[in-house]
Amino acid sequence: MIDLKILRDDPERVRASQRSRGEDESIVDLLLAADEARRSAESNYGALRNEQKDLGKLIGPLQGRLKKAADNERAAISAEIDTLMAGASDLADRVKAAEAQRDASDTSAQALLGRLSNLIDPAAPVGGEDDFTVLEHVLTPRDFAAEGFAVRDHVELGEILGAIDIERGAKVSGSRFYYLTGVGALLEFALINHAISLACGNGFIPMIPPALVKPAAMEGTGFLGQAAENVYRLEADDLYLVGTAEVPLAAYHSDEILDAATLPRRYVGYSPCFRREAGSHGKDTRGIFRVHWFDKVEMFSYCDPADALNEHARLLGWERQYLDSLEIPYRVIDVASGDLGASAARKFDIEAWVPSQERYREVTSTSNCTEFQARRLRVRMRDGEGVRPLATLNGTLVAITRTMVALLENHQQADGSVRVPAALQPYLGGREFLTPLT
RNA sequence: GGAGGCGUCGCCUAGUCCGGUCGAUGGCGCCCGCCUGCUAAGCGGGUUGGGGUCUCAAAAGCCCCUCGGGGGUUCAAAUCCCCCCGCCUCCGCCA
Numbered sequence: 001m002i003d004l005k006i007l008r009d010d011p012e013r014v015r016a017s018q019r020s021r022g023e024d025e026s027i028v029d030l031l032l033a034a035d036e037a038r039r040s041a042e043s044n045y046g047a048l049r050n051e052q053k054d055l056g057k058l059i060g061p062l063q064g065r066l067k068k069a070a071d072n073e074r075a076a077i078s079a080e081i082d083t084l085m086a087g088a089s090d091l092a093d094r095v096k097a098a099e100a101q102r103d104a105s106d107t108s109a110q111a112l113l114g115r116l117s118n119l120i121d122p123a124a125p126v127g128g129e130d131d132f133t134v135l136e137h138v139l140t141p142r143d144f145a146a147e148g149f150a151v152r153d154h155v156e157l158g159e160i161l162g163a164i165d166i167e168r169g170a171k172v173s174g175s176r177f178y179y180l181t182g183v184g185a186l187l188e189f190a191l192i193n194h195a196i197s198l199a200c201g202n203g204f205i206p207m208i209p210p211a212l213v214k215p216a217a218m219e220g221t222g223f224l225g226q227a228a229e230n231v232y233r234l235e236a237d238d239l240y241l242v243g244t245a246e247v248p249l250a251a252y253h254s255d256e257i258l259d260a261a262t263l264p265r266r267y268v269g270y271s272p273c274f275r276r277e278a279g280s281h282g283k284d285t286r287g288i289f290r291v292h293w294f295d296k297v298e299m300f301s302y303c304d305p306a307d308a309l310n311e312h313a314r315l316l317g318w319e320r321q322y323l324d325s326l327e328i329p330y331r332v333i334d335v336a337s338g339d340l341g342a343s344a345a346r347k348f349d350i351e352a353w354v355p356s357q358e359r360y361r362e363v364t365s366t367s368n369c370t371e372f373q374a375r376r377l378r379v380r381m382r383d384g385e386g387v388r389p390l391a392t393l394n395g396t397l398v399a400i401t402r403t404m405v406a407l408l409e410n411h412q413q414a415d416g417s418v419r420v421p422a423a424l425q426p427y428l429g430g431r432e433f434l435t436p437l438t
Numbered sequence: 439g440g441a442g443g444c445g446u447c448g449c450c451u452a453g454u455c456c457g458g459u460c461g462a463u464g465g466c467g468c469c470c471g472c473c474u475g476c477u478a479a480g481c482g483g484g485u486u487g488g489g490g491u492c493u494c495a496a497a498a499g500c501c502c503c504u505c506g507g508g509g510g511u512u513c514a515a516a517u518c519c520c521c522c523c524g525c526c527u528c529c530g531c532c533a
Contacts, residue, residue, distance in 0.1 A: 042490050046502040053461080053502090056514045060458035063514095081513095088513035106489095257448095257487085380487095387487075 001113050001375045004035060017120045020337040022128070027115055034109035041105040045098040052088075052095050059084050115225065118372035120337045121346035131336035132349075138320070139329035141353045142410065149414040153356035154405040155287040158184060160416045162437045163408075164288060175285070176277060176292045178401075183434045187407075188295065188400050190427035192270060195297040195397040198322055199268035204299060207269040209248035212239045217251035220377035222343035222369075229278040245269030246394040249300035253379045260383035263390065264303035264311055268397065271296065287405065289354075289361070294401040301393045304381065305371055308391035312368040315395035316348050319364045322397055325423035328406050329353040331360050343369040352406035363402045366395030 007014050011028050018025040062081050125133045144151045158164025163184030169177035180188055196206055218224050218240045223231055232241040242248060249269045258265065273296050284290035299318065303311045316332070323330050335347040344367035351360035371389040374380070381390040411419040418434040425431060 039490065042502080046490060049503085050501060052513075056458070057461085059513065063458060085513060092513060 001372065002116055002119055003371070003375070004113070006119070007031060008035070014116065014119065018117065020120050020126050021117055021340065022338045023117055024115075027112055031109065031112040031116070034105065034112050038102075038105040038109040041098070041102040045095070045102040048091070048095045048098050052091055055084060055088060055091065059088075114219075114376075117225070117340075117342040118222075118345050118370060120340065121368070121370075124340070124346045125334055125336045126338075127336040128338040129336070131338070133334040133336075135332040135334055135348070137329075137331045138324070139327070139353075141329045141355065144355065147414070151355045151409070152412055152416065153287065154289075154408045157408045157412055157416065157418060158288075160436045161408075161418065161434050163187065163434070164404075166287065174292075176290065178288050178291060182437075183428075184404070186428060187404060187434070190424050191398050191400060191403060191407075192295070192297055193427045194325070194424055195322060196268060196270065198318070198325075199266075199297070199299060199397060202266075202318060204266045204268035207245075207249065207252075207267045209245050209252070209269045209271055211242050211245075211248070211271050211274070213242055213247055213251065214239060217247055217254070217377075218242075220254060221247045221250045221373055222341060222376070223247065225342045227341065230276045232274045232276055241274035242271065243275045244273050244296065244394075245271035245298040246300060249298065249394070250373050250379075250392055251377055253302060254377035255379075257380045257382050257387055258302065258390065260304060260381045263381060264301050264307065266302075267300045269298050269300060271298070273399075288401040289405055291401055294399060296399045297397040299366075299395045299397055302374075302379065302381075303391050303393065304383075305389070305391040308368050308370055308393060311391075311393050312346065312348075312366065315366045315393055316350075319350055319366060319395055319397065323350060323352065323363070325421065326403070326407060327421045328410050330363070335365075341367065343367065343372050345370045345372070352402070353410065354406060355409045355412075361402070361406075363399060363406060364396035366393070368393050 002014065007028065011032060015025040015028050018028065059081060062077055062084070125131055152160070155164070155166060158166070161184070162182040163180065165179040165181050169179050172179075200206055212234070215224070215238060218231065223243065227243075231243060234240070240247075248271070249267050252267070253265075272293055274293050275291075277290060277292060280290060288294075299315055301311050301315065320332070330350050330352045333349050333351060335349055340347050347365060347367045349362045349366075350364040352363040353359075354361045369392045371391055373392045374389040379390060379392070380387050407421075408418050411421065413419060413433075416436045420428055420432055420434060
């Protein structure tokens, strides 16, 4: 959620942000009114409650005196108590009514506030999905025609290598499921270990978080708004399957106050990711590019809001370092306002070159969520100034399936074997090539 | 799944039977001041978080809420009643 002070002081800024996301800006005025109502209900309740407590302060000591009093004083004290009690019951009713009104107005203001997305960073390009800005290209895609052979896609390569079994994935679990087999399974472990060791080297604390979370964690990270249809929910237990380790890593410090001196706190989490892919029927149906489940190594950082911009650049830097080590051509894009998640103020994607599609496709993504998630999850920091929300940021180090697609296709050889980049070889027992089964 | 115990403002802790000077005790830690050549000790003070009000804004002040969470009883709830959650111990089951 955003800071209500900003909403009160500069509602136009919030409207503009909503507009640039292509989201409802009428919430702003509804929320302003709801906030006003909430505050007046709060004052009203506070005043009545104060009155009631004052009364209690008079009655209490009298009750005490009554217990100890001699018989001849009893009647007088009782009479005094009765006088005070006369309006007490009526006052209690009014307190109760004011409290109910306070709670109701608070609930409706809170509900509206929960529907507002994060404020867009003014530096982000404005527009929809296709209005991103390309920041940089790294490496040049291979010219397979010049090398004299036809490109095989990852499905074909996966089959030849005995690495990916899509047919049986579908048989057992349905479409958009797969098995990683043989070198495919080994390749996952190699990619994971390489990523974790890179992150640990950069000071991250490795984490294996729960992949099943309570509604508060899902809500707090902003995935139950527009993204809700893509989240798996376990009805019987009221739990959600996470679509990214960002969720349990963000909720890790919920309801906590962290000492500013311990920031930034950087965690790297390895978890399965589950996505319903609602509304993407017919899109990327071939292979493992778009699937309902994959494993991922995700970086997550809690930092001082003043440092968030720099931290975002650092996360992007580590993503690049990883892809550089895999020797895969890619480009970095600055994602446009209309294509950002509810929590993100700004987002950079790295898109790897996919030879079979002859285009760049998203393999990693890093978002600066500023204080948005921290407010919803009540993660705060304390420094000399006091207590206030901190900033959270996240970034993909490796999303297994998409990285595997890029790796297999970019490093394929004429005979169907795949070259293993040097950085990955130690994690594959020194193997320089993945070779066809027969 | 069954039985029992526990949950207090950073940590530990008093209070809960018998509702009102608990509107929460004491210790540790931490912060500020005094003393001291410095440090320690000692002395004095402070130390949950949130909301509201006031203000251009902030601080101070004042008010309300906050004793795991939610509801109830009552003029009044840490304290009584109900539901839920978490932790611990034992039993059962199990990877």
